[in-house]
Amino acid sequence: MLGFGTIAKKVFGTVNDRRIKATDPLIARINALEPEFAALSDDGLKAKTAEFKERVAKGESLDDLLPEAFANCREAARRALGLRAFDVQLVGGIFLHQGNIAEMKTGEGKTLVATFPAYLNALTGKNVHIVTVNDYLAKRDSSWMGKVYAQLGLTTGVVYPGQNEAEKREAYKADITYATNNELGFDYLRDNMKASLADMAQRGHYYAIVDEVDSILIDEARTPLIISGPSQDRSELYRTINEIIPEVLPEHYTLDEKTRNVTYTEEGNEFLEQRLHSAGLLPEEQSLYDPESTTLVHHINQGLRAHKLFTKDKDYIVRSDEIVLIDEFTGRMMAGRRLSDGLHQAIEAKEGVQIQPENVTLASVTFQNYFRLYEKLAGMTGTAATEAEEFGEIYRLGVVEIPTNRDIARVDEDDQIYRTAREKYDGIVKEIRAAHEKGQPVLVGTTSIERSEFLSGLLEKEGIPHKVLNARHHEQEAQIVADAGKPNAVTIATNMAGRGTDIQLGGNVELRVLEALEADPDADPEVIRSRIEAEHADDKRKVLEAGGLFVLGTERHESRRIDNQLRGRSGRQGDPGRSAFSLSLEDDLMRIFGSERLDKVLHTLGMQEGEAIQHPWVNKSLERAQAKVEGRNFDIRKQLLKLDDVLNDQRKVIFKQRREIMETNDVEEILQDMRHEVIDDLVDTYMPPKSYADQWDTVALKAEIEKKVGITVPIVEWAEEEGVDDHDIRERLYEKSDEFMAAKADAFGSENMRSIEKQILLQTMDAKWREHILTLEHLRSVVGFRAYAQRDPVNEYKTEAFQLFGSLIDGLRGEVSEKLAHIRPMTEEEQQAMLQQMVAQRQAQAAAATPVSNDADPAPTGAVEGFDETDQSTWGNPGRNDACPCGSGKKFKHCHGAL
CATH class of the missing domain: 1.10.3060.10 (Helical scaffold and wing domains of SecA)
Structure with a gap:
């Protein structure tokens, strides 16, 4: 018997359905204007932009202008890119303009959707920022969509790390600016450390569209952005503590995997006190509980966390004598990011790499408070509904599910649960072999580098050809993902799978054409394109016959969103597809959230070796466990925000x-x-x-x-x-x-x-x-x-x-x-003495600078003509990594730029 709520939804539709339906009159008006705008010349489209700007300046609202502006933008995109936006893409654009999150499935063209509200809001003359998750996407999208804005007479800028100040200021002056969330936040902090207005890059915070909004505003919101400077060197202390931690026994500490927390027991404190006395770190008359021991206790705690909570090749990798963190949500390396409060140094000591000095905070802001600076905020993602409460409570953002252009034909199977990890991996290899033999492409999702390489080893033993995409191979990300839809392709990926590059059945034509032209630059591009398109059509037919892309998850993530992102790689634009998750009772999520009861049930059922259980009830209980973790993470972020709100005011x-x-x-x-x-x-x-x-x-x-x-x-x-x-x-x-x-x-x-x-x-x-x-x-x-x-x-x-x-x-x-x-005016002699002191200081700092092994200095050269050490105006404007104009052969940042 159906419940009242279910019957009501069938009769009246959901709130989401009614919101979508309310846009029908607007879509009808935009479509009715299409012939009028199609008849305009290229200059006519630009003239329309000038006309719209004038009307906004005279007080006409953006809502009134929306149908004409969207019609103009659709026509510009058709001419510049050969893409005519679907009605559902216009619907997404309308909700973004209204300050909502548009949840659109993978492959529905979110990149193009953003151009509509961005264009409309840029007519005010105020800044519009489009926020991406990495620098590659910021550069790609600004270059790609910049053609649409140019067709409309608007300018586009892109902001990325290492950019020189003049370029950065120009990028922010553009009508529409593409940038990553990190760079926007850091530029805000840097601007507020500048000494003059002319040096500031950003020109206010009017409207931002955040791509992959759940990743940026939810996953990354747990850690604040921090600009820091070096403090005193304590590397010996870290090394000494690191020698003591391996002696700590299981009874000396308690580990709570649910909250990722580790603390010493009373017994552990006594043991440490004795060891620290004998190591000379703690004076004989002093106890760990004394106020004077606070700093030492803090470092001991960080040492324990480094050893018990942080795992190599899962949370970080060691590369070029350096600890590089891995983003737990995307699997990407976070070069340049460091853990604060001495935790990074504790991990460096653990792995025996060079210990960098601790840093002190010069400025900090959380993503929550940075993005709440904008007068209007909007976002796009394939998976936001599970976090709708948090988006509403913290950012005042509604979540609207935009219907797909074509119905989803993907089959989502119930999870298969094995008793042991060994049985699970045997089952996964069988599944991959079966799909591979019938020509079906397989995307295998793993949760860490370690697991992806373990599975790669199993497939190598079985002789199944495959590619691995994780933080170690992220440079080939676009290429590996583009090939993941080819017949017989097997791709093992950490959670970063498909970010920014669609998995197209049969492979990606554009990338294959580019590759062929690079291999044979003298070939006729048209001949190559027609040959590759014919091959692609044949490959696509084979993949469709085999059932489309098969997404196989090897473990449940603690967030339902990450699992849904992986699933969403299959079945784009109405393509057929299949998704399944294979789990074992030894997986982290299952182990932490009550696998004992399930193990008893499986024993009672008399399950055989290698057999898996499959039932919707099991899926439901897993989702409840994931919802618990999501709720706890939300509480952590709320607590962080409550404290940061005080600092933010x-x-x-x-x-x-x-x-x-x-x-x-x-x-x-x-x-x-x-x-x-x-x-x-x-x-x-x-x-x-x-x-x-x-x-x-x-x-x-x-x-x-x-x-x-x-x-x-x-x-x-x-x-x-x-x-x-x-x-x-x-x-x-x-x-x-x-x-x-x-x-x-x-x-x-x-x-x-x-x-x-x-x-x-x-x-x-x-x-x-x-x-x-x-x-x-x-x-x-x-x-x-x-x-x-x-x-x-x-x-x-x-x-x-x-x-x-x-x-x-x-x-x-x-x-x-x-x-x-x-203060008093300086005499000429005092001024000269001070100048000489500054030069001597600069030379001493340059001599003390230690170049990193993978960042070697060029060979010595002669000084730049006219170079005067005491007069900075003769130095030119060298970049941080350019040769120093003094001719030392060092990079500028290691020499005269060290100040």
């Missing part, structure tokens, strides 16, 4: 204040207010309100005023005058300090003084902010213990962070006033 205040300082040419008034507030604080301290004259400490006040404000005044004598109160003293101090600073401005010259004031204010603000971030990091790491005293850690953190921010502002006022009070 303060970050916004500081960054806004910084911008205002950079926008104004004269900060004299701001500094005068600061100086007067410093005087107020000092007078309140040494001449408390409502106190008697004999209670005033005027001698101490005089000394402090001289130190903080730089003026020597007869405060003791003033205080002895008849009828003088604290108010009079204040007024006199204001006046004298203003006169003192005015005289100083005359000595420097008004223009120089304004520039000095601005630089000192910005530099001090940055230094204070860095100290504040570090203090809050330490506070965050210990505030959790307040829960033992029945106090809410988040409220405690908010209260203390607020008090610390007040101290930051007070300290800023005092330090800036003191620095300005004691």
